[in-house]
């Protein structure tokens with residue numbers, strides 16, 4: 690990592706970007722939200738600038754979740770998600786480790802915690818990990834996930850969404866967030882998306898269509914840039 694572009698400070702999030710947690714009807718946000726306000730302390734230069742070359746510990750290369758082998762493709766709408774990872778000053782974060790996980794086309798996760806009565810897809814696990822190139826670019830080939838209900842007494846539905854974890858340029862600058870699809874009627878009813886108070890910040894969680902001519906035949910394209918911190922930060926999503 691070039692020390693000249695490695696930030697030695699992080700600006701705090703402006704008001705309205707951080708989600709208002711805990712979120713009623715989403716149990717994890719109660720168990721994961723500290724009861725006391727965080728104690729703020731300045732990070733040391735060592736903490737914010739390293740370790741770099743995170744991919745040495747986190748092997749990358751799984752960028753195609755939809756094709757698991759010759760003739761073996763996941764069910765669902767084939768999509769391509771591409772974008773850039775940017776720092777708070779708009780500079781590309783190269784070498785960032787980008788992880789993605791998601792439900793299958795029926796809205797079910799390939800995970801023992803998800804025992805909902807919806808079909809599993811034998812050709813879809815639903816997670817991938819790659820690292821950004823010199824321009825901070827990443828890209829995944831996958832399928833559009835289905836919506837799924839949140840199992841609470843007054844159940845509600847999560848819209849189709851993709852989970853992201855971005856590590857870069859150092860381990861302290863990790864962002865865990867979610868990406869949504871434009872125009873989905875469930876977006877405005879989603880308690881996780883709507884937990885972000887600022888409307889412009891919520892918009893930064895919604896992908897944009899890529900013109901079909903820019904994507905390979907058969908893949909519906911979505912562009913989604915992710916900004917780590919700063920005024921234009923992509924909000925955290927639990």
Ligand SMILES: [Fe+2]
Nearest residue numbers: 792847850852
């Ligand atoms: Fe999810």
